[in-house]
Amino acid sequence: MPTSRWLPYMLIAPASVFLAVFFAVPLVQTIVLSFDGGTAGFLGNYQRMLNDLNFNVSIRNTFMLVLTVVPLQMMLAIGMGLMLQKMQKGRELVLWIWTIPLGVSDLAAGLVWLAILQNTGYLNTLLFHMGVIDSPTAWLNAETPVTLFIAVVVAEIWRSTAVVLVIIVAGLQLIPKEFGEAAEIFGAGRWQKFTRVTLPMLKPSLQSALILRTVLAFEVFAAVYAIGGRNIPVLVGEAYVWQRENQNYSVAAAYAVLIMVISLAATAVYLRLLREKPEAQA
Amino acid sequence: MAAITIEGVSKRFGAAMALEHLDLTVTDGEFVALLGPSGCGKTTLLRIIAGLETRSSGRVLIGDQDVSDLPPAKRGLAMVFQNYAVFPHLTVFENVAFGLRMQKRDEATIQRQVKRAADLLQIGPYLDRYPAKLSGGQRQRVAVARALAVEPAVLLMDEPLSNLDALLRLEMRAELKSVLKEAGTTTLYVTHDQTEAMGLADRIAVMYKGVIEQIDTPTRIYSKPSSTFVGGFVGSPPMNFLSMTASAGRLACAGFSMPLAHEGPVLLGFRGEDVALVKADQGLGFEVRVIEPMGSHLLLTGMVKGERVRVVAAPQAEIERGMTLGLQLDAARVVVMDTQTGKAL
Ligand SMILES: Nc1ncnc2c1ncn2[C@@H]1O[C@H](COP(=O)(O)OP(=O)(O)OP(=O)(O)O)[C@@H](O)[C@H]1O
Numbered sequence: 088m089p090t091s092r093w094l095p096y097m098l099i100a101p102a103s104v105f106l107a108v109f110f111a112v113p114l115v116q117t118i119v120l121s122f123d124g125g126t127a128g129f130l131g132n133y134q135r136m137l138n139d140l141n142f143n144v145s146i147r148n149t150f151m152l153v154l155t156v157v158p159l160q161m162m163l164a165i166g167m168g169l170m171l172q173k174m175q176k177g178r179e180l181v182l183w184i185w186t187i188p189l190g191v192s193d194l195a196a197g198l199v200w201l202a203i204l205q206n207t208g209y210l211n212t213l214l215f216h217m218g219v220i221d222s223p224t225a226w227l228n229a230e231t232p233v234t235l236f237i238a239v240v241v242a243e244i245w246r247s248t249a250v251v252l253v254i255i256v257a258g259l260q261l262i263p264k265e266f267g268e269a270a271e272i273f274g275a276g277r278w279q280k281f282t283r284v285t286l287p288m289l290k291p292s293l294q295s296a297l298i299l300r301t302v303l304a305f306e307v308f309a310a311v312y313a314i315g316g317r318n319i320p321v322l323v324g325e326a327y328v329w330q331r332e333n334q335n336y337s338v339a340a341a342y343a344v345l346i347m348v349i350s351l352a353a354t355a356v357y358l359r360l361l362r363e364k365p366e367a368q369a
Numbered sequence: 370m371a372a373i374t375i376e377g378v379s380k381r382f383g384a385a386m387a388l389e390h391l392d393l394t395v396t397d398g399e400f401v402a403l404l405g406p407s408g409c410g411k412t413t414l415l416r417i418i419a420g421l422e423t424r425s426s427g428r429v430l431i432g433d434q435d436v437s438d439l440p441p442a443k444r445g446l447a448m449v450f451q452n453y454a455v456f457p458h459l460t461v462f463e464n465v466a467f468g469l470r471m472q473k474r475d476e477a478t479i480q481r482q483v484k485r486a487a488d489l490l491q492i493g494p495y496l497d498r499y500p501a502k503l504s505g506g507q508r509q510r511v512a513v514a515r516a517l518a519v520e521p522a523v524l525l526m527d528e529p530l531s532n533l534d535a536l537l538r539l540e541m542r543a544e545l546k547s548v549l550k551e552a553g554t555t556t557l558y559v560t561h562d563q564t565e566a567m568g569l570a571d572r573i574a575v576m577y578k579g580v581i582e583q584i585d586t587p588t589r590i591y592s593k594p595s596s597t598f599v600g601g602f603v604g605s606p607p608m609n610f611l612s613m614t615a616s617a618g619r620l621a622c623a624g625f626s627m628p629l630a631h632e633g634p635v636l637l638g639f640r641g642e643d644v645a646l647v648k649a650d651q652g653l654g655f656e657v658r659v660i661e662p663m664g665s666h667l668l669l670t671g672m673v674k675g676e677r678v679r680v681v682a683a684p685q686a687e688i689e690r691g692m693t694l695g696l697q698l699d700a701a702r703v704v705v706m707d708t709q710t711g712k713a714l
């Protein structure tokens with residue numbers, strides 16, 4: 088019957104149209120826009136982007152953030168996941184509490200940490216009362232790039248580790264406990280059990296978590312902006328500046344395309360590095 | 370040297386008792402089969418011995434050492450899991466070698482021991498494969514090889530051959546028996562399969578509802594069960610039980626009589642193959658209801674004094690449905706149980 092043959096396509100049509108209108112079209116438009124350099128030619132926008140004063144530093148900051156935040160998050164999330172695994176009671180409650188930051192928007196998260204770390208913030212108040220410092224210390228200036236960077240890292244970790252945690256907890260629950268037990272029986276210590284059994288068996292979850300977090304980490308912006316303003320330029324921030332302040336949509340588009348390319352490349356690298364041997368799949 | 374001693378071990382899961390003050394000794398080098406119905410606590414007992422499960426009370430000794438509070442790795446034993454637990458991310462070779470690698474043995478030893486275990490379990494051709502590419506029975510053999518490769522002093526096996534076809538199981542059974550005897554491995558072996566238990570074990574422990582009902586040699590478990598449960602659980606057909614009343618130092622009814630120092634109702638237990646079929650007027654009257662030819666024998670189901678009884682007859686015996694025969698019991702081969710407790714008198 089024709090209806091049954093077309094039914095699946097009709098059912099996915101709304102979602103496809105939605106994706107096409109709100110995702111594919113803007114994507115293509117952005118790419119086209121980025122290559123529309125006017126008098127400067129085909130790569131004109133990219134030229135301007137590369138010559139931008141903040142370009143190098145925003146690339147460096149973005150990569151430094153990604154390379155600091157993502158590994159720390161992975162380690163933290165694995166540690167937290169293993170701790171949850173060991174808990175007998177109250178596991179759901181603790182997991183629920185740990186995932187609360189997920190519900191907070193990244194801008195709000197940035198503002199929370201701003202409230203803690205700014206000159207008149209909670210941290211300085213606390214340190215002052217404990218007598219560690221005599222007067223409010225500035226942590227988030229252009230003159231204190233290290234603490235500024237650390238603040239952004241802390242805020243990002245606080246905000247988005249839970250995503251990784253949720254994926255890892257789900258992955259850990261998929262590993263039957265007998266595997267760890269067999270490892271113990273045959274003489275594996277904690278560390279060996281972790282590296283030889285838990286980690287390899289967790290690989291599919293780690294891969295998903297890494298891809299998800301890395302792609303999102305390259306798009307880091309709101310928390311950085313809330314805490315450091317333009318003192319710590321990042322790629323998305325620069326795209327925003329070109330779009331809003333310089334009103335130059337084409338260079339902003341070039342930034343957007345660059346971010347996308349970097350994200351895709353990172354995904355490809357992960358898929359390759361963490362590829363499971365096809366015969367090893369359970 | 371590596372005897373297993375279990376003293377008063379209990380295990381409670383919430384309100385349910387999985388093990389109730391259980392005592393069991395497996396002497397050094399002995400092979401004990403643990404036989405019991407599903408859910409009676411066999412796996413739980415093995416897991417407590419291995420240190421994978423906490424116990425509610427009691428203690429576990431291996432050799433002279435109280436290992437109750439030692440982690441699994443420190444107990445010096447190997448185990449075959451009921452669901453195999455063969456590592457999916459390692460090749461068959463690496464699975465079998467796992468314990469040896471953990472013990473940091475040299476490469477030559479690893480190669481030699483893995484090959485030996487693999488040959489024994491006939492998994493040599495699959496050493497380079499990953500477990501996902503193996504059948505259930507092959508995976509199970511990998512689990513057994515992994516345990517044998519470390520040459521443990523104590524070996525716990527949870528239904529290690531359950532997934533093999535009858536022929537291979539028979540073969541593996543013989544191999545296991547000779548290898549474990551030769552190495553003097555103290556073995557506790559869980560199985561559902563009675564013939565396996567009978568064939569392999571020095572002693573059989575029959576377990577029921579969290580306690581060991583009886584532990585004895587296969588022959589005695591079979592012919593002298595200590596309770597109606599053991600008699601009914603072991604053997605095919607199961608033991609027959611007739612309700613009778615003992616009085617004046619004898620247990621007697623039409624066609625049977627034996628001395629018994631007990632008064633009141635008892636159960637008379639006998640095996641279907643321990644009876645002699647005679648004329649109807651010479652023994653217990655047995656009315657044949659069903660005849661099942663089993664090849665090597667006939668299995669007769671019928672009634673004695675209103676109770677169902679199964680007996681075995683020669684394959685060529687001329688017996689027809691509806692006939693009444695006589696059953697002659699040998700007083701030396703019967704067991705008498707207390708009707709209330711179900712325990713042997
Ligand atoms: N982790 C657990 N939590 C609660 N109850 C459990 C747990 N493990 C086992 N039990 C219960 O303890 C009893 C004994 O279980 P066990 O697995 O030892 O049985 P078994 O004799 O190995 O059975 P089978 O022959 O089917 O493998 C069962 O009633 C089971 O439901």
Ligand SMILES: [Mg+2]
Binds near residue numbers: 412413451
């Ligand atoms: Mg079991």
